Amino acid sequence: MVALAAMAFMRGSAGAPAVEAEMRNVDLHLTNDVALHIRSLRGRFVAQGTRSAPYLDDPRSYSVTVDNGEVAVDLASLNALMTRALVGHSNLRSLQVSIDTDGSLRQKGTVSKGIPVPFDVKASVSPTPDGRIRIHAESTKGFGIPVSPLLKTLRVQMDNLFKVDPDRGVTVEGNDVLLDPSRLLPPPAMRGQITAVRVEKDALVQVFGSGTPDKLSPPPTSMNYIYWRGGQLSFGKLTMTETDLELVDRDPGDPFDFSVDRWNEQLVAGYSKITPQRGLKAHMPDYNDLPRHQPQAR
Numbered sequence: 001m002v003a004l005a006a007m008a009f010m011r012g013s014a015g016a017p018a019v020e021a022e023m024r025n026v027d028l029h030l031t032n033d034v035a036l037h038i039r040s041l042r043g044r045f046v047a048q049g050t051r052s053a054p055y056l057d058d059p060r061s062y063s064v065t066v067d068n069g070e071v072a073v074d075l076a077s078l079n080a081l082m083t084r085a086l087v088g089h090s091n092l093r094s095l096q097v098s099i100d101t102d103g104s105l106r107q108k109g110t111v112s113k114g115i116p117v118p119f120d121v122k123a124s125v126s127p128t129p130d131g132r133i134r135i136h137a138e139s140t141k142g143f144g145i146p147v148s149p150l151l152k153t154l155r156v157q158m159d160n161l162f163k164v165d166p167d168r169g170v171t172v173e174g175n176d177v178l179l180d181p182s183r184l185l186p187p188p189a190m191r192g193q194i195t196a197v198r199v200e201k202d203a204l205v206q207v208f209g210s211g212t213p214d215k216l217s218p219p220p221t222s223m224n225y226i227y228w229r230g231g232q233l234s235f236g237k238l239t240m241t242e243t244d245l246e247l248v249d250r251d252p253g254d255p256f257d258f259s260v261d262r263w264n265e266q267l268v269a270g271y272s273k274i275t276p277q278r279g280l281k282a283h284m285p286d287y288n289d290l291p292r293h294q295p296q297a298r
Contacts, residue, residue, distance in 0.1 A: 017231045018044040018047075018231055019228050019232070019233050019243050021041070021045050021227065022215065022220065022226075022229075023069075023225065024220075025038070025039065025249075026038040026041075026255060026256045027255045027258065029287060030059075030185060030187075034081055034084075034185070034186060035074070036072070037203070039069070039071065040069045041068075041069035041213060042066075042216075043065045043068075043192065043208075044067070045062050045188075046063050046065055047061065047062055048061055048189075049061060052232070053233060053239060054234065055234040055235065056234065059188040059260050063188055063191060064191070065191050065192060066209075068208055068209035068213040069192075069207075069208045069209070069211065072200070072205045075097060075098065078204055082170070083095070084168075085170045092110070092111055092112075092164070093109060093112065094109050095109035099200075099201065104123060105122070105123045105135060105199055106120070106122050107123065107135075108120050108121075123177075125199055125204065127195055127197050128194075131192065132180045133178065133181070134176050135176060136176050137175045137176070137177075168183065168184070181194070193208060194206050194207065194208060195208065195209060195211070196211070220246050221246070221248075222246070222252065224249035224255060224256035225246055225247060226256070226258065229243060230243055231243055240280070245281075247282050247284055248282065249286065250283050250284060251289070258286075258287060263287070265287075266290065267284060269284070269290060270285060
């Protein structure tokens, strides 16, 4: 098998074009506490920094441009992202995001304005023209009582109360909190035009482009997968040219659980096959089905 696999690879050259990518039904673990559920995605992996081609073992060596698709962030991951963005960079404390019974997004926490003031905000979500996520406050309470009329009378808005570092992916504009996924998410950076946002039972769902990706050619053969096509792609000691690499979920009965940091363990635990076109299909177990390891810090 090693000899056959070696036939599918060769060292790449500088200036490689972006690698086309397609994903379906993938739980993408960016860190131990942040995961994205990729319902569908069509886009490109683009080399970053000094790399001439995306290097899958280093998520900082590439970014992901999303053209079309649908990506969900569950509440646990959303809260972890907000904590990462705000701790040490804001006057907000103990922020907790939940989904209310009426389907609105709810934010509870404490803002420090000389004294700690607890707040409770119910909000709607929508995309901005520049592709960010707008969380618009529909009602605000402090100390358990409505404060929106008072703030309006005093001509005070949320951006006068909430101080955040915009470089962390969270900004406040008037009474709106704006989330920039390209800055908010851990590496690899994900960029794309968000055209719709909705709240579901336990997740915030982002729609990119039309929301319905075009299939790569030739199309993938599995139900849950990550598929790269064209350009150069590196991993381990190998660089694939005219990339044709499909990672196949060995258990299609549930989403393909994939770790950005530790996917090599999944690769080792699975098996690979060379296609007649000298592409490579790697059949892999879910990451959460592997033996437990000590958490890997990021």
